[in-house]
Structures are given as C-alpha cells and as structure tokens.
Amino acid sequence: MEHYNMNLTLKVWKQKNAETGGKFETYKVSNISSEMSFLEMFDVLNEQLIREGKEPIAFDHDCREGICGMCSMYINGRPHGPWHGTTTCQLHMRAFKDGDTIVVEPWRANAFPVVKDLIVDRSAFDRIIQAGGYISVNTGNAQDGNAIPIPKENADKAFAAAACIGCGACVAACKNSSALLFLSAKVSHLALLPQGEAERKERALNMIAQMDKEGFGSCTNTGACEAVCPKEIEITNIARLNREYLAAGWASDTKKH
Amino acid sequence: MLDSKIPAGKLEDKWTEYKGHCKLVNPANKRKLEVIVIGTGLAGASAAAALGEQGYQVKAFCFQDSPRRAHSIAAQGGINAAKNYQNDGDSVFRLFYDTIKGGDYRAREANVHRLAEVSVNIIDQCVAQGVPFAREYGGLLNNRSFGGVQVKRTFYAAGQTGQQLLIGAYQALERQVALGNVKMYNRHEMQDVVMIDGKARGIIARNLINGQLERFFGHAVILASGGYGNVFYLSTNAMGSNVTAAWRAHKKGAHFANPCFTQIHPTCIPVSGDHQSKLTLMSESLRNDGRIWVPKKQNDTRKANDIPEEERDYYLERRYPAFGNLVPRDVASRAAKERCDAGYGVGTTKQAVYLDFKYNLINKYGKAEANKHGIQNPDTETLVRLGKEVVKEEYGNLFDMYEKITGENPYEVPMRIYPAVHYTMGGLWVDYNLMTSVTGLFCLGEANFSDHGANRLGASALMQGLADGYFVIPYTLGNYLADEISVKPIPTTDRAFVETEAKVNERINRLMSIQGTQTVESFHKRLGKIMWDKCGMARNEQGLKEAIQEIRDLREDFWKNVRIPGGIHEMNPELDKASRVADFLELGELMCMDALERNESCGGHFREESQTPDGEALRHDDQYMYVSAWKLNGEHSWELEKEPLNYEVIKPTQRNYK
Ligand SMILES: Cc1cc2nc3c(=O)[nH]c(=O)nc-3n(C[C@H](O)[C@H](O)[C@H](O)COP(=O)(O)OP(=O)(O)OC[C@H]3O[C@@H](n4cnc5c(N)ncnc54)[C@H](O)[C@@H]3O)c2cc1C
Ligand code: SF4
Ligand code: FES
Numbered sequence: 001m002e003h004y005n006m007n008l009t010l011k012v013w014k015q016k017n018a019e020t021g022g023k024f025e026t027y028k029v030s031n032i033s034s035e036m037s038f039l040e041m042f043d044v045l046n047e048q049l050i051r052e053g054k055e056p057i058a059f060d061h062d063c064r065e066g067i068c069g070m071c072s073m074y075i076n077g078r079p080h081g082p083w084h085g086t087t088t089c090q091l092h093m094r095a096f097k098d099g100d101t102i103v104v105e106p107w108r109a110n111a112f113p114v115v116k117d118l119i120v121d122r123s124a125f126d127r128i129i130q131a132g133g134y135i136s137v138n139t140g141n142a143q144d145g146n147a148i149p150i151p152k153e154n155a156d157k158a159f160a161a162a163a164c165i166g167c168g169a170c171v172a173a174c175k176n177s178s179a180l181l182f183l184s185a186k187v188s189h190l191a192l193l194p195q196g197e198a199e200r201k202e203r204a205l206n207m208i209a210q211m212d213k214e215g216f217g218s219c220t221n222t223g224a225c226e227a228v229c230p231k232e233i234e235i236t237n238i239a240r241l242n243r244e245y246l247a248a249g250w251a252s253d254t255k256k257h
Numbered sequence: 258m259l260d261s262k263i264p265a266g267k268l269e270d271k272w273t274e275y276k277g278h279c280k281l282v283n284p285a286n287k288r289k290l291e292v293i294v295i296g297t298g299l300a301g302a303s304a305a306a307a308l309g310e311q312g313y314q315v316k317a318f319c320f321q322d323s324p325r326r327a328h329s330i331a332a333q334g335g336i337n338a339a340k341n342y343q344n345d346g347d348s349v350f351r352l353f354y355d356t357i358k359g360g361d362y363r364a365r366e367a368n369v370h371r372l373a374e375v376s377v378n379i380i381d382q383c384v385a386q387g388v389p390f391a392r393e394y395g396g397l398l399n400n401r402s403f404g405g406v407q408v409k410r411t412f413y414a415a416g417q418t419g420q421q422l423l424i425g426a427y428q429a430l431e432r433q434v435a436l437g438n439v440k441m442y443n444r445h446e447m448q449d450v451v452m453i454d455g456k457a458r459g460i461i462a463r464n465l466i467n468g469q470l471e472r473f474f475g476h477a478v479i480l481a482s483g484g485y486g487n488v489f490y491l492s493t494n495a496m497g498s499n500v501t502a503a504w505r506a507h508k509k510g511a512h513f514a515n516p517c518f519t520q521i522h523p524t525c526i527p528v529s530g531d532h533q534s535k536l537t538l539m540s541e542s543l544r545n546d547g548r549i550w551v552p553k554k555q556n557d558t559r560k561a562n563d564i565p566e567e568e569r570d571y572y573l574e575r576r577y578p579a580f581g582n583l584v585p586r587d588v589a590s591r592a593a594k595e596r597c598d599a600g601y602g603v604g605t606t607k608q609a610v611y612l613d614f615k616y617n618l619i620n621k622y623g624k625a626e627a628n629k630h631g632i633q634n635p636d637t638e639t640l641v642r643l644g645k646e647v648v649k650e651e652y653g654n655l656f657d658m659y660e661k662i663t664g665e666n667p668y669e670v671p672m673r674i675y676p677a678v679h680y681t682m683g684g685l686w687v688d689y690n691l692m693t694s695v696t697g698l699f700c701l702g703e704a705n706f707s708d709h710g711a712n713r714l715g716a717s718a719l720m721q722g723l724a725d726g727y728f729v730i731p732y733t734l735g736n737y738l739a740d741e742i743s744v745k746p747i748p749t750t751d752r753a754f755v756e757t758e759a760k761v762n763e764r765i766n767r768l769m770s771i772q773g774t775q776t777v778e779s780f781h782k783r784l785g786k787i788m789w790d791k792c793g794m795a796r797n798e799q800g801l802k803e804a805i806q807e808i809r810d811l812r813e814d815f816w817k818n819v820r821i822p823g824g825i826h827e828m829n830p831e832l833d834k835a836s837r838v839a840d841f842l843e844l845g846e847l848m849c850m851d852a853l854e855r856n857e858s859c860g861g862h863f864r865e866e867s868q869t870p871d872g873e874a875l876r877h878d879d880q881y882m883y884v885s886a887w888k889l890n891g892e893h894s895w896e897l898e899k900e901p902l903n904y905e906v907i908k909p910t911q912r913n914y915k
Contacts, residue, residue: 062326116827126434162389
C-alpha cells in the first residue's frame with residue numbers, strides 16, 4: 001500500500017450549544033497522512049486550534065474501532081462518509097486526496113438535537129429500548145443455556161440484526177428522519193429467538209409508539225438507511241417489523257402502555 | 258490491617274456457605290435503600306440491572322452518551338465458562354486452576370473459585386436475555402479455545418462478543434429504567450466520593466453537557482469504572498477509558514492493589530506513525546487459526562508471501578511445543594518483543610511479526626468444507642475459497658477492520674501484529690465482598706484487582722465483569738446494607754457534600770486557570786512514552802527510578818503549562834481529558850513504584866533482573882507471595898500493605914507452557 005500526504009480544506013459545523021444557532025467554519029490542515037483515520041485527522045486539527053488559542057471542535061467518539069456507535073459525523077453529504085459499511089472512526093484518509101474540501105456536519109434530525117458542534121443527543125434511542133427492547137428475565141431465572149436449541153440459521157439472523165451499534169446514521173440519512181431501521185433491527189433480533197417469543201406482540205407496538213412520541217418521521221421505503229448503515233443492517237428487518245406490527249395490532253388482547 | 262474476609266471452610270463450599278448465611282434485606286427495606294453505580298460496562302450494567310430487579314433504588318452513571326457505549330462493547334473474542342459442553346475434560350476446578358496458573362499464582366484462591374463456579378450461570382443468563390451466541394448446526398452453543406488452556410470453553414458471538422453481552426446487560430438495565438428502579442445519568446463523570454462518618458455515602462459528578470457539579474446520595478457506592486490502560490496513552494482501550502473514579506476513591510482511602518500488573522496483548526495492529534491515537538486489537542481467538550512467524554533471516558526485506566515455508570520461524574511453536582500459538586498473552590508478547598529486538602521484525606518499522614491464516618484456511622477449514630461438499634482432490638484455489646468462507650464467518654469483522662486500518666487484505670497476506678497495552682489486572686483492592694478498604698465503597702470489573710493475579714487469561718474479563726455484577730454483588734451488597742436499613746437518605750445539603758463539591762470545584766478552577774502553552778494531549782503522549790519505555794513489557798531498577806523522576810517532573814510541568822481552551826460551565830471535552838490526564842500522572846508514579854518494589858518477574862510484570870537462563874519469567878514465591886496494596890499518605894507518599902496469598906489447594910509451580 002502506497003502512503004501519501006495531503007493538504008485539505010475542512011468546512012465544519014460549529015454550534016456552541018443546543019440553544020444557539022450554528023454555522024460552518026473553514027479550516028486548513030496540511031501534511032495529513034493517508035494512514036490516519038478520519039478522527040486522527042480531526043485530532044491534528046484540534047491540536048492546531050488549541051495551540052492557536054482557538055476552540056477545538058467537539059465530536060463524539062470513544063472506541064475508535066467501529067463498535068461503540070458513538071462517532072457520528074455527516075461527511076460530504078453522507079453519514080459516516082464515503083466508505084460502505086464503515087463508521088466515521090474507521091474511515092481512513094486513504095479515502096481522500098490532496099486538495100480535497102471536506103464538509104462535516106452533525107446528524108440532522110428533530111429527535112437528535114445538537115448538543116455542541118458535531119455532537120447530538122441520541123437519548124431517544126435509549127427510550128425506544130426502554131419501551132420494550134428487551135426480554136423480561138430477572139437475574140438468576142435462567143435455565144441451562146443449551147436447554148432450547150436454536151437453529152443456526154435463526155441464531156445467525158438474530159446476530160446479524162443484533163449487530164446494530166445504535167449510531168443513528170440511518171436516521172441521519174433518511175429524508176423523513178425515520179428510526180425504523182434501528183427499531184426493526186432490535187425487534188428482529190428478539191423476535192427471531194425463542195426467548196423473545198412471549199413479549200413479541202407488545203414489544204413491536206410499544207417501541208413504535210415510543211418512536212412516534214420522540215418525533216422520528218415515518219418510513220417511506222427509500223432505502224437510504226440501509227445504504228449508509230455501518231453494520232449493514234438489512235432493510236428486510238423493516239419488512240419483518242411490519243409483519244410483527246400488523247400481527248400485534250390484530251391481537252386484541254395486547255395492551256398498550 | 259487489611260482483612261480479605263475470606264469465609265472459612267473448604268474452598269469449594271465457601272461461596273455456597275456464604276450465600277446460605279449472609280445477611281439479607283427484606284423487599285420493603287430494599288425500596289428505601291439507594292445505591293450508586295459508577296459505570297455501565299459489563300460489570301456496572303449487570304450490577305445496576307440485578308440490583309434494580311431486587312428492588313433497590315439505583316442511580317447509574319456513565320460518561321458516554323448512552324450506557325450501551327461502555328468500553329466493554331469492544332471486546333471481541335469471547336467469554337469463558339466451565340460448561341464442559343464440549344466434553345473435553347473441563348470443570349469448575351479446571352477453570353479455577355487455569356485462571357490461578359495463568360495469573361502466575363498472584364490471585365486469591367477463594368475469589369477465583371467463586372468466579373469459576375458462577376461462570377456457568379452467566380451463559381444461561383445471557384442466553385435467556387437473547388444474547389445471540391454462535392451456535393452449531395444442531396442449534397447448540399459453540400465454543401472456541403483461547404490462550405493458556407487446553408480445553409474449548411470460550412463462548413462467543415463472531416468477533417463481537419463484548420457488544421452482544423453488553424447489549425444484553427444494557428437491555429436488562431433499560432428495562433429497570435422503564436420500571437423506575439434505576440435512574441440513568443448519561444454524560445456524567447464522577448469526580449469524588451463523599452464520605453460521612455467513615456462511610457461512602459455519595460458522589461460528586463460533573464454533568465458533561467453543561468459543566469455543572471451535581472451531588473448524589475447513596476447508602477452505598479459501587480465503582481465499575483473499568484481499567485486504566487490509557488495511562489500508556491496508546492492502548493487498545495477506548496479513548497475515554499480512565500482511572501479517575503478509582504483514583505479519587507484511592508485518595509479517599511481506598512487501597513490500590515498491584516498497580517504495576519498490566520497486560521500487554523500480543524496481537525494488535527502495529528503503530529503506523531506519530532498521529533496514532535489508539536491501537537486496535539486483533540482478538541486472541543485469531544491465534545486459534547493463525548500461526549505466528551518471522552523470517553529466519555535477520556532484516557529480511559522480502560514480502561511475506563515470497564518467503565518460502567522453510568525460511569519461516571514459527572517461534573512460538575518452536576519454543577513452546579505443548580501450547581504453541583496458544584501460550585498465554587504475557588509469554589506471547591515477550592516472545593514477539595524478543596524476536597523484534599533481535600532484528601527479525603517485519604514491516605516498515607520492524608516492530609511487527611506475522612499472524613498468518615493461510616495454513617488453517619487451506620488445511621483445516623478448506624479441507625473440511627471440501628469433504629462436506631463431497632469435492633474430491635480439490636486444488637489449492639478451491640480450498641482457499643472454501644476456507645475463506647468459514648474464516649469470514651468466524652472473524653469477518655476483525656478481518657474487515659484490519660483491512661480498513663492497514664489497507665491490506667489479511668485473507669491474502671499475513672497480518673502484521675505487535676504487542677500493545679490492553680488490560681490492567683491491578684486496581685482497587687477489594688475483599689471477598691468486593692468492598693474496598695473504604696466502608697460502603699465497592700469495586701467491580703476491571704477496576705478492581707481481584708481475580709487475575711499477574712496476568713489475565715483471554716475471555717476471562719467479560720466473565721469476571723458479569724460474575725461480579727449479576728451474581729456476586731447482589732449477595733455481598735445485601736450483606737452490607739442489612740446493617741444500614743435504619744439510615745435515612747442524607748440530604749445533599751449536608752456539610753460533607755458541600756465541602757467535597759467545593760474541593761472538586763477548586764481543582765477544576767485550578768486546571769482552567771493555568772492557561773499555559775501545551776496541549777493536554779501532548780502531556781498524555783509524553784507520559785505514555787515514559788510508561789511504555791520504562792514500565793512496559795520489560796522493567797528494570799534503573800529505568801523505573803528514572804521513570805519516577807521523569808513523571809514527577811512531567812506532572813509539575815503539566816500543572817504549570819497545560820492549556821485548556823473553553824470554559825467551565827459548558828461542554829468542554831478538553832477539560833474532561835485534562836482532569837483524567839492529571840490523575841494518570843499520579844497513577845503512573847505509583848505504578849513505577851510498585852514495579853520497582855516487586856523485584857521478581859510474574860505474569861505481565863517482567864523484571865529483567867529476574868529471569869531464567871532461557872529468558873522466561875522467574876518468580877520469587879519466598880519473597881513476593883502477596884498482594885501489594887498501596888495506601889496513599891500524601892503527595893508522592895504511599896505506604897505498602899501486604900496481603901499474603903495462601904495457597905491451600907493449588908501448589909504454585911514455575912509456569913511451564915513447553
Ligand atoms: C479491544 C478489546 C477487546 C477485548 N476482548 C475481550 C474478550 O474477548 N474477552 C474478555 O473477556 N475480555 C476482553 N477484553 C477486556 C474486557 O473488555 C474489559 O476488561 C471489560 O469489558 C471491562 O468491563 P468493565 O465493566 O469493568 O468496564 P468498562 O466496560 O470499561 O466500563 C467502564 C464504565 O465506567 C464508566 N466510567 C468510567 N469512569 C467514570 C466516571 N468517573 N464517572 C462515571 N462513569 C465512569 C464508563 O462510562 C463505562 O460505562 C477486551 C478489551 C479490549 C480493549
Ligand atoms: S441500524 Fe445501522 S445506521 Fe441505524 S443505528 Fe443501527 S447501526 Fe446505526
Ligand atoms: S468511536 Fe466507536 S464506533 Fe466510532
């Protein structure tokens with residue numbers, strides 16, 4: 001792999017806090033190595049800003065391994081940037097060339113208000129999980145792990161859905177700011193397992209009710225979410241969710257709370 | 258004197274006896290008791306959920322934007338449990354024995370035995386929560402092997418085991434939030450413990466969104482704040498992982514145990530340049546199928562695939578025929594360093610060795626698949642194609658991650674790997690109840706020192722975190738709180754809260770008022786370099802003495818010259834970082850002191866002065882068979898209290914993986 005260095009222009013969203021408005025600021029960085037990650041490039045920029053006595057850019061990040069779901073930059077019109085199936089932190093500067101201008105914004109959605117600069121508040125996702133994204137089993141109640149065999153195919157599908165990292169890129173990509181890909185991934189994960197069976201109906205209904213309450217938009221099947229999801233969560237999960245939802249809606253004994 | 262409170266009786270009966278006789282809190286009284294849990298990784302989330310289920314009023318804290326993002330999420334390879342589903346001779350005793358031996362005989366027998374006992378419940382609990390572990394075609398749970406053992410007892414979910422386990426615990430936690438038993442405080446960082454009448458009764462936390470200090474009362478405080486590997490700047494830990502919560506507890510009287518016991522993981526992606534912000538692990542599970550080698554010739558510049566088989570040195574298989582590529586981490590790391598130091602390293606920096614999957618891709622998986630599909634005499638190309646599919650299923654996400662970071666395809670060329678700081682066995686000293694030396698202050702998970710001795714075996718941290726949270730603390734906390742039921746919640750206007758908050762406030766103001774010229778990052782990097790060079794994979798007296806002085810100087814420099822932009826009463830990630838680095842600067846000194854004091858090699862702690870003729874770690878059981886528990890007396894001043902380790906069941910021997 002050939003490595004190279006580059007000079008770049010960055011247009012980055014700056015916003016002091018949730019109350020104030022924001023605007024783009026332009027920055028220059030030079031000598032960026034193609035081996036750096038996108039966030040390491042931001043580290044270089046921030047170090048530079050601090051030394052110049054300016055405010056660095058606030059952004060969310062933690063694991064830098066594509067798994068915690070914390071990083072969340074909207075890069076050149078695409079959540080997490082140009083690489084398919086990749087989080088912002090795993091995007092590397094090989095994706096860019098010398099002289100490029102890169103535009104970086106926070107996720108934009110009513111349900112994800114900006115906290116500062118590129119940081120948004122995604123606690124709505126936690127509240128959707130609170131509405132039913134779990135199996136009600138208290139600690140110590142479990143039977144032997146091998147008591148119920150689960151066909152490998154179902155286990156694999158459940159795992160694929162459970163791979164969602166809750167980053168919110170699907171919402172950011174959707175013109176309606178729908179959270180359905182996120183929600184359907186959780187409903188699918190649990191519906192595909194026998195352990196999730198008992199609460200299956202209520203789960204779908206209650207989570208969707210919470211999603212509506214949070215102000216996410218509705219799904220019009222454009223597929224933008226699937227295209228940007230760093231964990232390649234499939235849109236077929238949404239079809240499965242719709243089936244769950246309809247089945248649950250017909251069951252008159254299901255209570256909403 | 259430290260009392261480890263290990264129950265009397267036979268080793269295998271201690272925990273059962275404890276559970277049968279410990280004090281209980283009745284359900285009505287649980288409702289009146291408030292518990293603070295710092296951290297929502299595997300240890301904290303499982304504790305908060307389990308205590309919420311029991312009816313305690315729990316307040317849980319994390320510094321990320323959601324409890325689901327704790328560093329545990331990044332764990333890759335798996336979680337151990339003595340299920341013996343493979344019928345390969347595993348048992349509770351064997352898991353206990355392997356853990357003690359893997360830890361190089363520096364862990365407590367009673368704690369480790371309890372861990373092995375509850376390990377089986379963890380898997381059951383996780384399956385019930387919907388954790389999608391890997392399964393075989395018959396629908397039963399699958400296992401893989403990890404280093405330092407000869408049975409297959411590791412449960413996994415591809416290369417994302419930590420994620421799946423944490424999401425299980427997170428969902429259990431959110432269920433308790435929905436039920437009103439747990440109140441969750443995201444983006445809050447604990448700054449100090451509040452002590453009233455000699456007991457931990459609350460915390461001061463900083464709201465990271467608006468910078469305000471907030472006070473919280475608890476009848477007990479539980480720290481599950483993770484490890485301190487980031488003292489080395491570069492590590493496999495998440496960027497935010499820090500020692501602050503544990504360190505502030507240390508300053509309030511909690512002993513810090515075995516701080517120098519650090520685990521350097523053998524298989525990480527090597528450093529690529531000065532810009533490096535963290536290092537990425539390539540899971541130990543890869544050593545199941547990858548073979549480690551370097552060229553037989555020094556300074557060989559050929560490409561890996563151009564070096565013929567007979568010119569490769571599979572040095573682990575050569576040196577340790579019994580365990581081969583699956584020796585414990587400390588052994589594998591030192592062996593890699595030895596080869597690189599001797600001039601056999603590969604890649605541009607020469608600080609790397611190869612981890613090669615070709616052999617197993619073809620011979621193990623390719624052939625098995627060809628058999629399954631009834632393909633007679635398959636050619637190599639077919640074998641590679643078939644083998645790749647299996648490897649992809651097992652480790653796909655790790656291979657993708659490697660390719661994204663290095664731009665090289667590990668299915669085609671061997672991975673380049675090098676050891677990196679990964680885990681800290683040391684941590685706050687706790688007794689059998691997981692209580693620190695501060696009454697009412699407990700510590701779980703990586704933040705405590707309890708179970709892994711001088712070296713942790715792979716896939717045992719997840720096990721310990723969940724054991725502590727789901728199955729140990731619900732009993733031991735009850736045993737403590739049973740005597741606290743008459744204590745009414747103390748209003749946070751109490752003097753102790755006001756004074757502790759004022760101290761925290763003063764420290765933050767002091768940091769912000771320095772306004773020097775150097776960035777927080779630059780100090781952290783310098784500290785990391787000192788630690789890595791002098792308190793890293795190999796340590797010696799002279800280096801450690803130098804390091805102590807250098808760290809003191811650096812700390813002074815920091816408090817004079819650090820520059821923190823922004824304000825106090827707003828979101829300010831640089832201030833958050835500065836406060837953490839300030840604590841690392843104090844911890845670093847203690848780590849070096851501990852390493853200096855322990856003039857023996859054991860597990861991850863390798864003193865150059867103490868090795869066998871063929872370069873293996875040499876313990877001195879006659880002198881160092883103890884836990885080093887350090888008590889802070891004042892600036893740069895610590896007192897060492899030794900907790901003797903008594904081996905009643907296992908006979909310590911020099912570890913041998915040959
Ligand atoms: C890349 C990687 C892979 C690994 N793979 C494996 C594996 O396969 N198997 C295995 O067994 N182990 C593995 N480990 C080790 C294991 O993941 C960790 O030891 C374990 O997850 C630690 O869990 P914990 O709950 O103790 O802490 P963490 O998961 O680190 O959680 C700490 C929590 O504390 C919070 N916190 C910290 N300080 C404060 C504060 N001051 N105020 C408020 N909150 C605070 C954080 O927000 C977080 O919620 C791996 C580690 C790494 C780095
Ligand atoms: S579905 Fe994909 S894009 Fe949406 S939150 Fe989950 S991982 Fe992120
Ligand atoms: S920082 Fe964790 S996914 Fe990007």
